Amino acid sequence: MSRPELTGPAAHFYNEKEARKYDxxxxxxxVQREITERAIELLRLDHSQPAYVLDIGCGSGLSGQVLExxxxxWLGCDVSRDMLLVAQERMHNQANDDDxxxxxxxxxxxxxxxxxxxRKSTGDLMHHDMGTGLPFRPATFDACxxxxxxxxxxYSNAAHQNPRRRLTRFFSSLYTVLKRGGxxxxxxxxxxxxxxxxxTECATRxxxxxxxxxxxxxxxxxxxxxLVLSFDRNSEQKRKAALKDGLSSAAEExxxxxxxxxxxxxAKKAPIRKKKGVKTKEWVVHKKETQRKKGKAVRPDTKYxxxxxxxxx
Amino acid sequence: xxxxxxxxxxxxxxxxxxxxxxxxxxxxxxxxKSPVDRELLLNILPKLNYDAVLQAVEQLRPHCETxxxxxSTLPEDLDDELVNDLYFVLFDVHVKNGCLVCPSTQRxxxxxDGIPNMILHEDEI
Numbered sequence: 001m002s003r004p005e006l007t008g009p010a011a012h013f014y015n016e017k018e019a020r021k022y023d024x025x026x027x028x029x030x031v032q033r034e035i036t037e038r039a040i041e042l043l044r045l046d047h048s049q050p051a052y053v054l055d056i057g058c059g060s061g062l063s064g065q066v067l068e069x070x071x072x073x074w075l076g077c078d079v080s081r082d083m084l085l086v087a088q089e090r091m092h093n094q095a096n097d098d099d100x101x102x103x104x105x106x107x108x109x110x111x112x113x114x115x116x117x118x119r120k121s122t123g124d125l126m127h128h129d130m131g132t133g134l135p136f137r138p139a140t141f142d143a144c145x146x147x148x149x150x151x152x153x154x155y156s157n158a159a160h161q162n163p164r165r166r167l168t169r170f171f172s173s174l175y176t177v178l179k180r181g182g183x184x185x186x187x188x189x190x191x192x193x194x195x196x197x198x199x200t201e202c203a204t205r206x207x208x209x210x211x212x213x214x215x216x217x218x219x220x221x222x223x224x225x226x227l228v229l230s231f232d233r234n235s236e237q238k239r240k241a242a243l244k245d246g247l248s249s250a251a252e253e254x255x256x257x258x259x260x261x262x263x264x265x266x267a268k269k270a271p272i273r274k275k276k277g278v279k280t281k282e283w284v285v286h287k288k289e290t291q292r293k294k295g296k297a298v299r300p301d302t303k304y305x306x307x308x309x310x311x312x313x
Numbered sequence: 314x315x316x317x318x319x320x321x322x323x324x325x326x327x328x329x330x331x332x333x334x335x336x337x338x339x340x341x342x343x344x345x346k347s348p349v350d351r352e353l354l355l356n357i358l359p360k361l362n363y364d365a366v367l368q369a370v371e372q373l374r375p376h377c378e379t380x381x382x383x384x385s386t387l388p389e390d391l392d393d394e395l396v397n398d399l400y401f402v403l404f405d406v407h408v409k410n411g412c413l414v415c416p417s418t419q420r421x422x423x424x425x426d427g428i429p430n431m432i433l434h435e436d437e438i
Contacts, residue, residue, distance in 0.1 A: 045386065049352060050353040124314060124317070128432060129432055129433070132325070132432075136321045137322075139325075158435075173325070245342075
């Protein structure tokens with residue numbers, strides 16, 4: 001499988017031609033739709049109540065379309081302006097199609113299904129690079145999805161881009177931007193197992209609870225990774241408690257500092273004991289005592305016992 | 314860009330202390346009517362910064378005559394008219410061209426074809 005991530009930044013790869021190709025490929029559309037539906041299922045949104053969902057790496061708005069069908073409002077951001085223009089075109093066409101089908105009955109509010117089907121595109125778009133942190137007020141979005149975008153953060157395309165720093169910045173901004181109790185489902189294609197570990201590590205470090213769901217794990221082609229993140233208050237408290245005890249495995253950094261500190265102290269102690277030597281006065285007295293008990297002839301304990309000689313001879 | 318999106322956006326340029334609310338310098342504004350979704354509005358209402366909405370409406374008024382007059386504070390109970398007005402302001406008014414301005418650093422974020430450009434330069438990360 002070819003990896004476009006290796007060819008350069010996403011904004012360059014998804015140029016006008018590539019964006020058109022992406023949007024018109026029926027295979028791509030089908031795959032994206034399937035993934036989005038699965039991601040929404042993992043979000044566990046209440047579909048009876050319209051939510052405001054952030055779509056990171058929305059591309060040509062394929063995932064947004066699925067969200068719309070479920071009755072949600074979405075804000076898409078992407079780093080490629082060409083992709084966003086394609087998305088805008090699609091939203092515009094969609095609105096026109098709806099007008100043709102339904103006529104001009106938009107002014108009045110309608111209830112239930114008919115309302116959802118005939119309403120105009122509910123998406124909004126923004127040009128932004130997720131690796132520089134999300135520019136929103138805290139606790140605004142009900143949920144967040146991201147389809148096939150996260151892996152782009154694992155590659156560095158400029159001297160100032162550090163994958164770990166970009167991922168951490170992204171996740172910490174996501175943590176603040178999401179409503180408490182909100183969920184985020186991010187589907188990504190890791191190139192190696194290390195990438196998947198790096199991504200989950202960065203996500204848990206900023207305070208998210210959750211893990212990776214792998215669909216079709218035994219098929220190389222159909223395999224899909226979904227990072228499901230949530231605010232699990234219980235686990236967070238547990239983590240903090242564990243951190244205090246220094247027993248947590250989830251709290252890597254502070255704990256590892258503790259461990260290295262402890263081992264260093266141990267390393268210092270060991271040579272000191274060696275330097276003192278095994279033949280301390282206590283040891284010699286103890287040995288003489290045991291020899292005496294065995295009935296052997298042992299010199300009596302005096303002030304000279306085990307006394308160090310002034311010089312070596 | 315809808316005003317709802319504007320309500321959520323803030324500048325995250327490095328070193329910005331108060332990047333909210335972003336000022337709007339509009340060039341073209343479009344109205345695209347859509348059916349009122351009362352439930353959606355009530356859902357987003359607790360998260361809305363109402364003062365930022367008022368500010369945005371005042372900044373857009375010279376470019377758009379049909380903007381309704383909103384009360385200076387949001388009442389506890391919303392009557393239907395206010396729901397419709399709020400929905401209109403948040404969802405149907407689209408800023409097509411212009412720019413957003415950070416209140417503390419005056420950094421400009423251009424809006425072209427209804428898409429705000431929030432990309433940061435290398436030294437702003």
